[in-house]
Amino acid sequence: MGSLRTRLALGFFAVALAAVALAGAAIVPGLEERLREAKLRDTAAIADQYAPQLQEVVGTNVNARRVLERVRQIADQTSTRVTVLLVNTRNGEIDVSPTYDSFQTNEIDLDFGVALQSARSGRPQTGTETGDSGRVGQVARPLFQRDPEGRRLLGYVAVFSTQLRDVESSVDVVERRVLIAGGAAASIALLAGILMATGLTRRVRQIETAAGRVAAGDFDARFPLDRSDELGQLSRALDDMRRQLAELDNARKRFIATASHELRTPIFSLGGFLELIADEDLDPETREIFLAQVREQVARLGKLATELLDLSKLEAGSLELRPEPTDLTVLARAVADEFIPALSAHDSHLELRLPTEPLEALCDPERVAQVMRILIDNALTHTPEGTDMVVSAGRRDGRVRIGVGDFGPGVRRAMLPHIFEPFITSDDAQGSGLGLAIAHELVERMDGELVVESQPGRTTFTLDLPA
Ligand SMILES: Nc1ncnc2c1ncn2[C@@H]1O[C@H](COP(=O)(O)OP(=O)(O)OP(=O)(O)O)[C@@H](O)[C@H]1O
Ligand SMILES: [Mg+2]
DSSP states (O other): OOSHHHHHHHHHHHHHHHHHHHHHHHHHHHHHHHHHHHHHHHHHHHHHHHHHHHHHHHSSSOOHHHHHHHHHHHHHHHTSEEEEEEEEEETTEEEEEEEEESSOOSSOOOOOHHHHHHHHHTSOEEEEEEETTEEEEEEEEEEEEEOTTOOEEEEEEEEEEEEOHHHHHHHHHHHHHHHHHHHHHHHHHHHHHHHHHHHHHHHHHHHHHHHHHHHTTOTTOOOOOSOOSHHHHHHHHHHHHHHHHHHHHHHHHHHHHHHHHHHHHHHHHHHHHHHHHHOTTOOHHHHHHHHHHHHHHHHHHHHHHHHHHHHHHHHHTOOOOOOEEEEHHHHHHHHHHHTHHHHHHTTOOEEEEOOSSOOEEEEOHHHHHHHHHHHHHHHHHTSOTTOOEEEEEEEETTEEEEEEEEOSSOOOTTTGGGTTSTTOOOTTSOOOSOHHHHHHHHHHHTTOEEEEEEETTEEEEEEEEEO
16 A cells, blocks of 8 residues: 555546545536526526517407417427416405417426516526426516506516526536546556556566665676656666675775785884894894894884774774964974974975965864875885975965975876875885875875875875865
């Protein structure tokens, strides 16, 4: 009962039924009324035309035979029943009695209420009454006489009666037709509803099945994309979602595979060195070299673990930012100072191009410093010894910018579009390729932007932050 199919089909059925009922209600009652009125109008026209002929025969010297003949003649010509009623006045009460009737009956089955009304008012009257042969419409016309003194008297009333039976049967026919048409329309609507609803529910079920498969992790599931209606649009939206989920799933798998590979390499190398160190015949000098390697691998593992944790926190959105008003010139100077030993080991000079007045921004100073460290560290790691670099800061269009540039050989062209993805790294250093991925995520969390411009001889990373 609750299914879309049943509801749609019943809805169609109900609408069709209601439409037919409404049409019937609008047509049938009015129809009977209109047909009856038309019939009475026709009879009134007949009465207008033939009443003078009756008037003529009852005007003076009434001859019963002549009157009856005229009555029958008119009835024959007009297919109405013609009755002439005598008007009596007794004790001041007006009364009518049927005297001549075109029907050859002994018993008069009608009351002729209209005739009485007409006799009392002296005016034409119209009405209906029910006799032996059903309902009749009646039109009464007063007929006048002249008395010996020449006064005009109301002597008779002529009544023209017409059967209303055919009106009723016409209405019955219409009613029956409306009912049959209504039943047929409702049945067709029910059938059409079932067919349409079946088509719709089949498509909905296809979408449901595909969504279920995607939910279970099967990204090869296909949504029906062959139509452009609302369900087609829903399918398309779900298919987009499926594609994005598949991409995400792929990225996640790649991430886990690379991360575990990245972790495994230093661990294997550590194991190898530890075995070598365990050799008792090892001379102290070589042992020292191996120990240095062990320390380096441990440091690398530690850095990797911290970076992976940072990245996963960033991606899960659980990294908390603590924005505070910060003077970026002070911050840039402090971070640059941290690199004095590394710069001198690399034989490089770092130039600071900072404005003289404070450069205030509302940001998390610790996180901005982390991004700058990642960028300066890269400028040191991925350039040959003796390469100089520039750290600049300034304000533009209501935002603040920090630039970290170097005059090294630049990023490889093929790598440039992927440089902010995790684990993208070159072989020149023992990095894991997470530095820029973390920097990029951090900057996005701060509603900023990190862009790179690189060509041989000049590479600049620009950090753009809301002020
Ligand atoms: N200033 C630069 N000049 C040339 N290449 C760069 C520069 N900065 C980054 N790159 C290239 O971009 C890659 C990705 O940098 P990223 O900092 O993400 O990883 P990494 O430095 O290789 O490793 P990690 O920082 O995780 O130790 C680097 O391997 C390097 O090839
Ligand atoms: Mg790096």
